[in-house]
Amino acid sequence: MLIIPLHKKLSRRNFPLVTLLLILANVFVYLGLQGGDTEVEMEAARYYHESGLEEREWQWLDSYVPPQDQAFREDMKEADALEEAEYDPELVAMVRSRVVESHPDFLDAAQDGAFAEPGTDEYNAWHSDRRDYEALIDRSFTRRYLMRYDDFDPVTALTHMFMHGGVGHLVGNMVFLLLLGILVEGALGRGLFLASYLVAGFGAASASLAVHWGLPTGMLGASGAIAGLMGLFTVLYGRLRVRFFYWVWVYFDYVRAPAIILLPAWLGWELLQFLMADGTNVAYEAHMGGIVTGALLAFGVRQLDWQRDDFLEEESQRDDDRETLASARADIAELRVPQAKHKLRPLLERHPGDTAVLKAWYGACKLKADDPEVNDAARRILALKGEDSDERQLVIDTFREHRRRAGMRMDGSQALQLASRLIHWGALDEGRLLLNGLLRKPRDKEGLATACLKLANKLSADGRGDEARPYVEQVPKLTEDPALLNAARNLG
Template structure:
């Protein structure tokens, strides 16, 4: 399955400089430092067999496998031809950190000082040669606490296609996330995502043989952060599942459970795929947590998030529809609006014109439906929140019943996420008064305190005490009022 956000065109104004530098750095490391690793590995394997170290370590290898997997494992390895033993042990040695440590211990516990010293010297020579293989020296190894490798592994790749695939996703996600965060927070997110991915992989794979490398964990952190930073804003993305594919526009937050679910299912049911689903999950969780923190502390660039990305002819078409409505040519106006809505779904301005046409046509049920449709569209900025509040006041005045449904909680949650606290208070006071809980009000209190709006914070505390005197939140509000919190 492939899900890739493609919500912003790459232009001079949106060019992600840090993302481009990360791509250059990854490519440079692969070309300049890793490119010779394959020949160095071949030379190391040849030396391992010719030096006699493989023959010296083979008995200890048999003992190690017998202790771990039982006598049958020892018997199976004993059937390996002499000519193949060095290669078998070489690859097992590189992959299994526990085996490497057992071989070192066996050398120290040799039958005699001379034999132990010779084996130890050969092992030190092997380690010195292996340290010149960049991939071996800086990859993540399961069962080892090595903080430097938690980062360096994210800049290594197992081949050209591995590198190209990761860099493609890095460019696509970096364009959206770097623009929303700025360069320094983006770098912090990328590096923290690499560490989070490594830690999750270590926790999941602890005690197993193996190693990991690649930028996909850090890139997964960009995916998790993207979903939280863009939140309920509709974004365009391409999806591909086997032979099915499409290009759609939905709220960004919807992508997070899909991404997490896909990685988790593969981690549990497809363990032999050779893909770091564990690292992907760790990156997703790390990125989502940091993305949430950036949003809550106001460290996102709303001007980038709210920038219109639809063709400018939409505004022209809306003006033409309004002109037809002004001439009371409502049927033609409605037909044109329906076509526009199908082409650019989820736009508040288009939905508001639909409401206005229903009002002009005296179609009250249709007007109410259009109003609810417009309220269900995630507002992208404070200006759109103001438009929705004005619509709410007009379509559902206080002398009429307010329709129930999930739209109520959706509007409250999205307005709160955008920091529109005054509008949220108005919503709770008037239209949600019959369903709002003390918890809803207290959440507004906490957000006002975070934003440093002292007067609003104090007024909301008093309102909770007056509206919900018997609730636990009223007790908290009393305490905060008395102690000046």
């Protein structure tokens, strides 16, 4: 099962700075600090093989592990299969050394003399080789700073969150960190987000320690802390409907649903994986611990009212408004005017300059010839600035249609502004109609003179000089401004 929340697009307003810094920190640790570990591990594996330590410990381990311990015996068989397939001896040695160290008590038994009497040459040789091998392998940054299950250390409980076991491990975690960071960081604020991320990581680590305490292995990776963001996301957004993609077996879709339903979905999936896991290296118990910790943190944040509701609600409200607009359009198509207007009124209040809402509102109002709101609906559109071609065309089309309606009223200032915009956009015939009406009772003479010059220029450029001349002749009647008069003479 895969669930990916895709509720917000990355933008300047929700740019997740702390999330980006966390990603950079993880990448730096993997490439910069863990980058030399492969060479260290290969050098240690070479020593493990050439010193004879591999052969000696593998024989001891074979005699120590009982036949009924089938799971561990299977790990040993897989290592032996590499040797039979003639893999590089150093690679085989590396795998065998990890199998040896993963046994919960084999090395302790060897130290206690279970396979060679302490003080004998055999024991001393083994002890010396084991000490030298551990000195080599302990130069690995990963080995020093991963969180070990048999030795709790607050430092490694923190550092393990920034280390990864491979490129795929790193990339997968960072993608989810970015997607969730976009949704959660803005809802909490940067400081609280960082604190919550780290606390969730400690919660995930605690769950893993509780399950595996005492084992001679360890854990690394950011997935526990990222799982905490999953828990934070579900509770912070709560009943708000969010967009997410899901993929379950052969079924997939992109849907909207209350965020809180993802909490049992995510938690249940991790629990199922934990119960079914057999020999996996994935710490599903850490994921569960992170999700629960994140959910509890979000509950506390909500109780203290520390969340940023405007950030949480804006995208859900926008999506709700899109659905409402689509429903209102369907009502208009079915001539259900009262229902459409009822749905559109709140949208007008929230989005007074949205062309889609204004167009739908005008479309609803004009269905009834005597609708008292149709003039206001038209004026809202005609006041648009025409910031793109679609908006300009909407203004032009609305003017063409609505001017034929009886009772269209605009004050002189609005009409002059609209005429100037229409002329500027190249809708010359529509601009002329308005300008001609204004010239009958001129008020803003300077503005009218400027509009006449604009129209005359456009008409002349369009090869319509005869139509331009009357507007050039109007300029001296409207203004004494030398610049405008000079421009009119040049046109004349």
